[in-house]
Amino acid sequence: xxxxxxxxxxxxxxxxxxxxxxxxxxxxxxxxxxxxxxxxxxxxxxxxxxxxxxxxxxxxxxxxxxxxxxxxxxxxxxxxxxxxxxxxxxxxxxxxxxxxxxxxxxxxxxxxxxxxxxxxxxxxxxxxxxxxxxxxxxxxxxxxxxxxxxxxxxxxxxxxxxxxxxxxxxxxxxxxxxxxxxxxxxxxxxxxxxxxxxxxxxxxxxxxxxxxxxxxxxxxxxxxxxxxxxxxxxxxxxxxxxxxxxxxxxxxxxxxxxxxxxxxxxxxxxxxxxxxxxxxxxxxxxxxxxxxxxxxxxxxxxxxxxxxxxxxxxxxxxxxxxxxxxxxxxxxxxxxxxxxxxxxxxxxxxxxxxxxxxxxxxxxxxxxxxxxxxxxxxxxxxxxxxxxxxxxxx
Numbered sequence: 001x002x003x004x005x006x007x008x009x010x011x012x013x014x015x016x017x018x019x020x021x022x023x024x025x026x027x028x029x030x031x032x033x034x035x036x037x038x039x040x041x042x043x044x045x046x047x048x049x050x051x052x053x054x055x056x057x058x059x060x061x062x063x064x065x066x067x068x069x070x071x072x073x074x075x076x077x078x079x080x081x082x083x084x085x086x087x088x089x090x091x092x093x094x095x096x097x098x099x100x101x102x103x104x105x106x107x108x109x110x111x112x113x114x115x116x117x118x119x120x121x122x123x124x125x126x127x128x129x130x131x132x133x134x135x136x137x138x139x140x141x142x143x144x145x146x147x148x149x150x151x152x153x154x155x156x157x158x159x160x161x162x163x164x165x166x167x168x169x170x171x172x173x174x175x176x177x178x179x180x181x182x183x184x185x186x187x188x189x190x191x192x193x194x195x196x197x198x199x200x201x202x203x204x205x206x207x208x209x210x211x212x213x214x215x216x217x218x219x220x221x222x223x224x225x226x227x228x229x230x231x232x233x234x235x236x237x238x239x240x241x242x243x244x245x246x247x248x249x250x251x252x253x254x255x256x257x258x259x260x261x262x263x264x265x266x267x268x269x270x271x272x273x274x275x276x277x278x279x280x281x282x283x284x285x286x287x288x289x290x291x292x293x294x295x296x297x298x299x300x301x302x303x304x305x306x307x308x309x310x311x312x313x314x315x316x317x318x319x320x321x322x323x324x325x326x327x328x329x330x331x332x333x334x335x336x337x338x339x340x341x342x343x344x345x346x347x348x349x350x351x352x353x354x355x356x357x358x359x360x361x362x363x364x365x366x367x368x369x370x371x372x373x374x375x376x377x378x379x380x381x382x383x384x385x386x387x388x389x390x391x392x393x394x
Contacts, residue, residue, distance in 0.1 A: 035375070039366025039382030040330050041314065043357055047307035048350055052223075054270075056213030056240075056300040058292050060204035061273070062178050066091060069171040071194030072098070074187060081184050084206065084289075085176045092174035092200060094193070099169040106162035113155035120148035180205040207276040209292045211240060211252060213300045214267035220257070227304070234305070238272040240292070241299035248291060250275045254302075272300070311357060312350040317365045318343070327357065328364040328371050330379045336364065338373045 072094035079091050124144040131141055176182070183202040187193055193200065215223070227235040238252040252274035261268055274292060282289040317327050318341070329339045341356035357363070364371055365382040 035334065035378045036370040037367060037378045037380065038330070038364050038371055040362040040379045041317070041365050041382045043311055043313050043353070043361050043363055044359055045309050046312050046350075047309050048312055048352060049307045050226075050304040052219070052302045053241075054213040054215055054300045054302070056211050056298055058240075058274075058294060058296040058298060059210040059212060060180070060206070060294045061208060061210055062180065062203075062205035063294075064177050064180075064203045065199040066174060066201045066203065067199055068092070068094065068174065068193040068195060068197055070094065070099070070168050071192065072172060074189050074191050074193050077185055077189060079182055079185075081182065081201075084181050085179070085203065087176055087179050089176045090173060091176055091182070092193075094172040094174070096169065096172050099165065099172055102165040103162065103169055106158060106165045109158040110155065110162055113151055113158050117148065117151040117155055120144065120151045124148045174200075176203060178203055178205055204294045206290055208252075208273045209276045209294070210271055211238065211274050211298065211300055212269055212271045214262065214265060214269050217261050217266050217268055220268045220270075223302070231305075237303050237305055238274065239301040239303060240274060241301065242291070243297060248274075248298075250277075308352075310344065310352045310354075311359055312352050313357070313363050314365055315349055315351050317363050317368070318351045319368070328368060328373075329357070330362040330364060330377060334376045334379060336371045336373055336375055336377055 074092060075095055076093040077091070078093070079085060079089065085091070124141070124147075127137075127141040127144040131138065180203040183204075185201050187197065187200055191197075223236075233254040236254060238254060240248040240250075240252070242248055252272040254270060254272045256271040258269040258271075276290050276292040278289055279291065313327065318325050319327065324340060325343055326338050326340050328336050330336055339356055339361075342354045344352040344354035362379060364377075364379075367377075371377055
């Protein structure tokens, strides 16, 4: 009996294996060997817009702290906090009667000195006429003339006092000196305000807005070397990526470079101007009526106005190690080789190769994890997608 088991078990195993092979899918039944398939793209020169990113902050072009110029009781605040105001809009009204009284008093002083001056003028004229007769005396003429000049000086002082009183009266009505959005009111009605009371409120302009961003001094030198001969400030535009990741629809212009380097960070502050118009169907003072907000952190993109023509490959094709950047190149015999490259000014999607790669060479983009130097591959054009440099350049 043991002999029979030993005799027939191998045949049963072979039958089971044959049945399994017959039922298995073709991919499992036959696994042909061959070179791994990879997607390649041909390195070629193409127009690419150079972009560099920095962290910046939005700031108002104009900012005004509203302070009372005279001491008086606050009677009215006819503005709405957080709204946009126009230049000349009334913001505060202070009590007027004390200042109106000063104006009237100054007017009375002017009338008094005018009367005295007229009388002194007549006295001087009479003394000068008497001087032609034996009864006239030169001392009388001199005395009358001096009195006339004194009253004339006092009249000028009274007129200056009237002007000062009128200015103080006008200061009881505080108006907006610029267009912009007004902040919260710091003082309520009924309080005594004056020059020492501090800021009553603040107005910040809304359109346009500044965007300032620090740039490492080395990169400033690179930017200057690259764009100085192409128009300087006019050779670049500024775009802004908002905190939610969206790209702001308006473009700005550089208008200022700080003349000093920050010693603590070795950076130079650059500033641009960005339009900040009202959103569609929005009214001044509406919540989120404008996109850019004073003090907001943003990502600043400095772009060249004219694209450059350079050898470009997808960013995904570039690998890095301790020795630097490299790519995998497929030769005419379908053999993979590692190629060390140097990168120039690049974009987030396209790597611009300045050295190490020739135009027309095939670079591995898809299936990089399946290749290594010296092996043969089955190369085919890479599938179109975000890694396609032509699309990325657009």
